[in-house]
Amino acid sequence: MVMERDSFATRHDFDALPLSPDVDVRCARFSEISMLSEMAHRLVPGVQIDAAELARYLSFDPQSILTFSRKGRLLGGMAFLFLNDRGHDALLLDEICLTAPETHHLASARDDVAAIYIWAIAATGRGIAGLGKAAAHLRQLRFRNADCYAQPSTVAGRDIMKATGFEPVPSFQPDLWCYERPWRRQPLRMPGAIIQARSFADARY
Numbered sequence: 001m002v003m004e005r006d007s008f009a010t011r012h013d014f015d016a017l018p019l020s021p022d023v024d025v026r027c028a029r030f031s032e033i034s035m036l037s038e039m040a041h042r043l044v045p046g047v048q049i050d051a052a053e054l055a056r057y058l059s060f061d062p063q064s065i066l067t068f069s070r071k072g073r074l075l076g077g078m079a080f081l082f083l084n085d086r087g088h089d090a091l092l093l094d095e096i097c098l099t100a101p102e103t104h105h106l107a108s109a110r111d112d113v114a115a116i117y118i119w120a121i122a123a124t125g126r127g128i129a130g131l132g133k134a135a136a137h138l139r140q141l142r143f144r145n146a147d148c149y150a151q152p153s154t155v156a157g158r159d160i161m162k163a164t165g166f167e168p169v170p171s172f173q174p175d176l177w178c179y180e181r182p183w184r185r186q187p188l189r190m191p192g193a194i195i196q197a198r199s200f201a202d203a204r205y
Contacts, residue, residue: 014148014164014179015139017132025133028065028077030055036067036077036122043076043122045153048099054079060103066137068123068130076123078134080116082107082143088115091149094172098151113143118150121157131164148179 012018028036037051058065061082068076081098083091087105090096096105098117107113116138123130138148150166152158152175166177 012164013182014131014135014166015182017135017164019132019136020126020129022070023075023126023130023133024069025066025130025137027062028058028067030058032067032074032077033058033065035074036065039074039076039124040079040120040122043124044120046099047120053100060106061109063137063142066130066134068127068134070126075125075127076121076130078121078123078130079119080138081105081119082113082146083115083117084108084111085114091115091117091173091176092171094174113146116143116146116148118148121160128160131160144181145184147181147184150177150179151175152177 033055034051037049037054040047040049054065057079064080064082066078067074068078081087081101083105084107087096087101087107090105091098096102098119121131137143138146148166149169150157150161151173152161161177164179166179169176169178
């Protein structure tokens with residue numbers, strides 16, 4: 001499920017999105033879950049998960065939900081499913097319940113992440129500018145070899161997929177889009193990417 005809000009005017013590879021200094025991006029706190037859940041229900045069509053379930057996924061993996069804020073005001077958030085090999089296969093075969101995924105499809109902190117499913121993006125105002133720092137979050141060592149998947153649920157979400165290098169992929173999962181990481185498809189062209197990811201990983205949440 002992806003997104004509301006205005007489409008991007010300029011095309012950027014997802015891993016080359018600029019890091020906006022105006023928007024702070026960090027891992028979510030439990031105290032923010034209710035507000036994030038309300039925002040997701042309001043902005044993203046088809047969201048069914050409630051705050052308690054969202055908190056359960058945050059407990060399973062504290063890096064799976066990010067918040068976007070500016071000057072202390074919450075502008076939105078972004079949630080991921082970090083899939084293991086079993087979950088990756090289930091995604092492509094349409095054998096995973098994406099509204100309430102079972103944790104046996106998810107990578108634990110000890111597992112390699114085989115694929116990243118962008119579960120939801122909900123943002124208002126300048127919040128969408130936080131995508132660059134969210135992409136940096138996904139350049140940490142744990143996630144770097146995992147391609148990203150998403151299913152756009154709005155016209156704006158589809159525009160963002162197109163503008164950030166996602167493409168539809170053949171699968172049994174309806175309307176599934178994939179972003180292949182640049183270093184998996186060609187020599188790395190972004191020498192600052194690893195440095196940015198390390199800086200993001202070292203930030204305090």
